[in-house]
Amino acid sequence: MNEKQLIAEKAVDFIKDGMIVGLGTGSTAYWAITKIGELVRNGMNIKGVPTSINTEKLAQNLNIPLVNISEIKKIDITIDGADEFDENKNVIKGGGGALLREKIIASITNYYIIIADSSKKVEVLGNFPLPIEVTPFAHEITIYQLKQLGCSTNLRLENDKPFITDNKNFIVDCKFNRINKPEELANKLNSIPGVVEHGLFSNMADILVTVNNCGEISIIE
Numbered sequence: 001m002n003e004k005q006l007i008a009e010k011a012v013d014f015i016k017d018g019m020i021v022g023l024g025t026g027s028t029a030y031w032a033i034t035k036i037g038e039l040v041r042n043g044m045n046i047k048g049v050p051t052s053i054n055t056e057k058l059a060q061n062l063n064i065p066l067v068n069i070s071e072i073k074k075i076d077i078t079i080d081g082a083d084e085f086d087e088n089k090n091v092i093k094g095g096g097g098a099l100l101r102e103k104i105i106a107s108i109t110n111y112y113i114i115i116a117d118s119s120k121k122v123e124v125l126g127n128f129p130l131p132i133e134v135t136p137f138a139h140e141i142t143i144y145q146l147k148q149l150g151c152s153t154n155l156r157l158e159n160d161k162p163f164i165t166d167n168k169n170f171i172v173d174c175k176f177n178r179i180n181k182p183e184e185l186a187n188k189l190n191s192i193p194g195v196v197e198h199g200l201f202s203n204m205a206d207i208l209v210t211v212n213n214c215g216e217i218s219i220i221e
């Protein structure tokens, strides 16, 4: 079993019958969703809330019953991946462009589980360029304002055109190299009007499931 599958299935162990479960996005969350599909096939009552259109399609293919986010106020458990994490469970997300829906879903989740293989671990966040979702309107100004925070910026492209998120926005990937104070940076990013949301998730994860140096599952609480 590969690391991603191992940690994803460990996280799925926390799901109990009758729960509403946030379904993450990406290649690690894929394994959790696949396992949830198996539990549903075996008769477990689980309802999913997808964090992206891709995840919605995957869940539908696996016959996982879905709930519309507008019909609920709380999610019991969410399992989602990460692009980078530190030992304090500060996380960078959004490599796949799903960060806005992921953060909204995380914000109403009772027990938020991040699953990240050992290659994602860093001492200080920032080597992975921080994905920031911005409005297409005046994105040049927003990019200028982001640069003032000391990063280099890259408007994400797909087929030579700006990458469009599920919410019809753009993504700017911002390389900070070292994010020493994630919460301070988060506040600064939130004060830029053209920033819809950013991929810094600090103080959000209840646990982070990864693999330690000995190749064993490790849970950071």
Ligand SMILES: O=C[C@H](O)[C@H](O)[C@H](O)COP(=O)(O)O
Pocket: 024, 025, 026, 027, 028, 029, 080, 081, 082, 083, 093, 094, 095, 096, 097, 098, 099, 102
């Ligand atoms: O936008 C994508 C999400 O934040 C993913 O959870 C993140 O990029 C990690 O994806 P993966 O598990 O494929 O490395």
